[in-house]
Amino acid sequence: MPKPELERLHVRIAHSGICSRRAAENYIIEGRVQVNGASIMELGFKVGPADVVSVDGKVISDAKKYTLIFHKPIGVVTTLNDPQGRPTIKQYLPNYGVQLKPVGRLDKDTDGLLFVTNDGNIALRISHPRYGLDKEYQAVVEGIPDEKSLDKLRNGIFIEGGKTAPAKVELVFVEQNHQTTSVRITIHEGRKRQVRQMFYAIGHPVIKLTRLRIGPYYLKGLRPGECRMLSKVEVDKLKKTLGLEV
Numbered sequence: 001m002p003k004p005e006l007e008r009l010h011v012r013i014a015h016s017g018i019c020s021r022r023a024a025e026n027y028i029i030e031g032r033v034q035v036n037g038a039s040i041m042e043l044g045f046k047v048g049p050a051d052v053v054s055v056d057g058k059v060i061s062d063a064k065k066y067t068l069i070f071h072k073p074i075g076v077v078t079t080l081n082d083p084q085g086r087p088t089i090k091q092y093l094p095n096y097g098v099q100l101k102p103v104g105r106l107d108k109d110t111d112g113l114l115f116v117t118n119d120g121n122i123a124l125r126i127s128h129p130r131y132g133l134d135k136e137y138q139a140v141v142e143g144i145p146d147e148k149s150l151d152k153l154r155n156g157i158f159i160e161g162g163k164t165a166p167a168k169v170e171l172v173f174v175e176q177n178h179q180t181t182s183v184r185i186t187i188h189e190g191r192k193r194q195v196r197q198m199f200y201a202i203g204h205p206v207i208k209l210t211r212l213r214i215g216p217y218y219l220k221g222l223r224p225g226e227c228r229m230l231s232k233v234e235v236d237k238l239k240k241t242l243g244l245e246v
């Protein structure tokens, strides 16, 4: 007979979506967790698929999944807890009694569209380059880049970590008085400060950066700090795009 798959108790609790792994460990230490009705305070304790786990007397089950789009404001860090005490996205997220996590990153100084979800499969695939979701940005850059410079971005340019993949780049507007330019850029990768690095490499540093779109989802209609839960139809469409079962 094959052995049933065992997992650590705190991992099972975190997977249910009610809290993080660390919080689950604390629940165990505090004596708030039972397995098959017996109180368990041992951190390394393992459970199998048939074990019934409860926290504060309530049986945990697979949590309902939520996926939202959020307009991250400038000055807010893309994390739920910042050791440096800076404002985080947490204060903007609704409390559904599950742990919603950001998918991927936006720099503190960048605003725009961010997915937030407690669905681990969606999170994994949105950030995976294999599923190639486009990410479209509006960048306001210093100076006026010529077409030759923009072509370098289109064809791929060397930044930290190697050459970038081809990008779609479109000059939108030149602000003659301020000597700045608005440029739309669409990339597939998600390297650290990628758009800022790319413009820096052609000598036109970014002054302001906003993510307008990820795949078929647009920021439009969301003010900074606002979020919107995706409907079932939208989630199913997203799952299909990501090759997940609906």
Ligand code: URA
Binding pocket: 105, 106, 107, 108, 110, 192, 193, 194, 195, 196, 197, 209
């Ligand atoms: N590129 C950047 O430079 N910053 C972001 O936040 C996202 C993409």
